[in-house]
Amino acid sequence: MQHDLVTARNAGRTASPLLPDPSHLSLPDSAVHVWVLNDYLIEPACSTLAHALSPDERQRARAYRHERNRNAFIARRSLLRWLIGGYLTCRPESLRFCATPFGKPVLQWPHAAKLAFSVSHTDGMTLLAFAWDCRVGVDxxxxxxxxxxxxxxxxxxxxxxxxxxxxxxxxxxxxxxxxxxxxxxxxxxxxxxxxxxxxxxxxxxxxxxxxxxxxxxxxxxxxxxxxxxxxxxxxxxxxxxxxxxxxxxxxxxxxxxxxxxxx
Ligand SMILES: CC(C)(COP(=O)(O)OP(=O)(O)OC[C@H]1O[C@@H](n2cnc3c(N)ncnc32)[C@H](O)[C@@H]1OP(=O)(O)O)[C@@H](O)C(=O)NCCC(=O)NCCS
Structure with missing residues (x-):
């Protein structure tokens, strides 16, 4: 199914609040949380969470030629926002990302703070890793x-x-x-x-x-x-x-x- 970003945005507004109870996302110091998103959840993730994507993320999503890849990007980036929003107790749509010269996505001020994250995907699965005040990479x-x-x-x-x-x-x-x-x-x-x-x-x-x-x-x-x-x-x-x-x-x-x- 081609995912309709506009519908998702409107649906998200009526379905809010989407942030989890922050106590569900308690990340102790020296801990790493690895979230696993299997592909069968791409559609629910798109429908529920995609409203939080920024204009440039929507543009990037539209640039994917294959619908499957497009939806996979929407799902993982939306989930990334949702989870970071939970850890930092802020609204996912308020987050601003930029990329380093090597393409690594990083959070902009005022959320840059201390949360480290890394994302990786392969056919059928996405991993998202989070930890405080460190460097983290997942593949x-x-x-x-x-x-x-x-x-x-x-x-x-x-x-x-x-x-x-x-x-x-x-x-x-x-x-x-x-x-x-x-x-x-x-x-x-x-x-x-x-x-x-x-x-x-x-x-x-x-x-x-x-x-x-x-x-x-x-x-x-x-x-x-x-x-x-x-x-x-x-x-x-x-x-x-x-x-x-x-x-x-x-x-x-x-x-x-x-x-x-x-x-
Ligand atoms: C990072 C890299 C190894 C990822 O390879 P991959 O196996 O194709 O893809 P993965 O699914 O494992 O990881 C992709 C994710 O890594 C992250 N990523 C991209 N560049 C990164 C970097 N330099 N460091 C850390 N993470 C990075 C992004 O979150 C990306 O997710 P997205 O597609 O949702 O934006 C590869 O893209 C690379 O070497 N990039 C550097 C190349 C470069 O210098 N580009 C400069 C201009 S953009």
């Missing part, structure tokens, strides 16, 4: 038939990562995507994404802390004081989170139809 990828497993990461992975991967290529999509998501989560937390010098950063298993934990370094120098972990979300999905908090506690929050009933 999710679904492996699909025809992925160029032999080529993925060339020029992006560091020599140490390439060496670790060598035995796994070209058969192990899971291993390649694991390293890919770790790398993107880290680089999104740092804000430059894949621009800059991605192969100067290395991500490696940190089995001393536990399975699914990893550590990062830059030109061989450890990036310390971070919590870096793989996120387990299903057999065909790989995801990772990097946050500049020591021993952060990470919790998952799945959006469900009842989420939209909070208001």
């Amino acid at each position: 999710v990828e679904r492996w699909i038939d025809g992925l160029d497993i032999a080529g993925i990461g060339r020029g992006i992975f560091s020599p140490i990562e390439e060496e670790a991967l060598e035995p796994a290529r070209p058969d192990s999509a899971a291993t390649v995507l694991s390293i890919w998501t770790r790398k993107e989560a880290l680089l999104k937390a740092l804000g430059m994404g894949l621009s800059g010098e991605p192969n100067a950063y290395t991500t490696e298993d940190d089995l001393q802390i536990g399975e699914g934990r990893w550590r990062a370094s830059h030109h061989g120098t450890a990036i310390s004081g971070w919590t870096c972990l793989d996120l387990v979300l299903g057999p065909e999905v790989r995801a990772a989170l990097a946050v500049s908090l020591k021993a952060a506690s990470v919790t998952f929050h799945r959006c469900s139809l009842s989420t939209w009933a909070i208001s």
